[in-house]
Amino acid sequence: MDNIIAETSFSSGIKDTLKRMGNIIEVGSKNNEIRKMAVSAMAGSMPGSLKRDHAIMIFDYIRNLIRYVDDIDQIETLQDALLTIHNGFGDCDDMTIALGSLLKAVGFPVGLVAVQMKEFNDYNHVYLVCYTSEGFIFFDATNKTQPAGWQLPDIAITKRLIMLLMPSGYIDKNSILEISSPVNTITYYEPGSFDYKRIALAGAIVFIIFKLIKR
Numbered sequence: 039m040d041n042i043i044a045e046t047s048f049s050s051g052i053k054d055t056l057k058r059m060g061n062i063i064e065v066g067s068k069n070n071e072i073r074k075m076a077v078s079a080m081a082g083s084m085p086g087s088l089k090r091d092h093a094i095m096i097f098d099y100i101r102n103l104i105r106y107v108d109d110i111d112q113i114e115t116l117q118d119a120l121l122t123i124h125n126g127f128g129d130c131d132d133m134t135i136a137l138g139s140l141l142k143a144v145g146f147p148v149g150l151v152a153v154q155m156k157e158f159n160d161y162n163h164v165y166l167v168c169y170t171s172e173g174f175i176f177f178d179a180t181n182k183t184q185p186a187g188w189q190l191p192d193i194a195i196t197k198r199l200i201m202l203l204m205p206s207g208y209i210d211k212n213s214i215l216e217i218s219s220p221v222n223t224i225t226y227y228e229p230g231s232f233d234y235k236r237i238a239l240a241g242a243i244v245f246i247i248f249k250l251i252k253r
Contacts, residue, residue, distance in 0.1 A: 052161045056150045056201045059116060059135055059164070063148065063203065066119040066139030075099075075123070076140040090170040093146055093177075094186040100137045101179040104128055133179040134166050138203075141168055147204030151176065153195045161199065165189065169204060 066072050079099035080092045107127040109115045115132075119139035122128040128136070138148045147169040152161045165178035176189040 052152050052199060053201070055114075055116075055131075056152060056164070056199075059131060059138075059150055060201065060203045062116060062118050062135050063138040063142055066135065067142035069120065069139075069143070072119055072139050073143040076144045079140065080144070086171075088146060088169070088171040090172040090175060092144070093141060093168050093170050093175060096140050096144075097137060097177045097179065097186050100133060100140065101182065104133050104136060104179065106130075106133070106180050130178075130180045131164050134164050137166050137177055137179055141166075142203075146170065147202075149200055149202040149204065151189070152199045152201075153190055154197045155190070155194055156196050161197075163190070167200065167202075 076096055079096045083089075083092055083095060086092070103126065104122060105127040106129060109129050116135065117125075117128050117132040119136040122132045122136045134150065138150070141148050149167040149169075150164060151167050152164045154161045155163060163180075165176065165180070167174055167176050175187050177186060178184070178189055181188065
């Protein structure tokens, strides 16, 4: 797939947009050219599985390669990784798709993070969260000065939504707390609308019932 997918609005259907981005990342990660780029970005590093420094090397590669350019006026577009890399430009969702595709291509589980900045009326920015052997790390390739792991501070946003594109085995209570922020509205789900909040609530109910029975 080497094209642009037009969206009517980024903010009006954020979950649908994130799911479409996730699908583009999934397809891109299976492309051999993308996989070779990811391996090339890690050249010279020590071997290992899901190493944090490997993920950061891929992040630096995409951040340095892609120039930020806004979408067409009044039209939200999504580009696949090959098109963004070939063009050398894209906006936040294009950079996120490119980075997510490369990371996933070499084994890193990833997720998408959408935020609403305080000066906007709805979600207006997206970036990546990546699972490594040392825990989760955020990657915002649009910011050329902040280090890997940086994300917009809570004081600058009103809400955050996270879509995790990874098997449930990577997600437990501690990992959810690790990427949580108490001042934001955060939703966790996998493709297929796997709702972690409902599962957590069901688990809490079972625990309470168990404690009552033990009395």
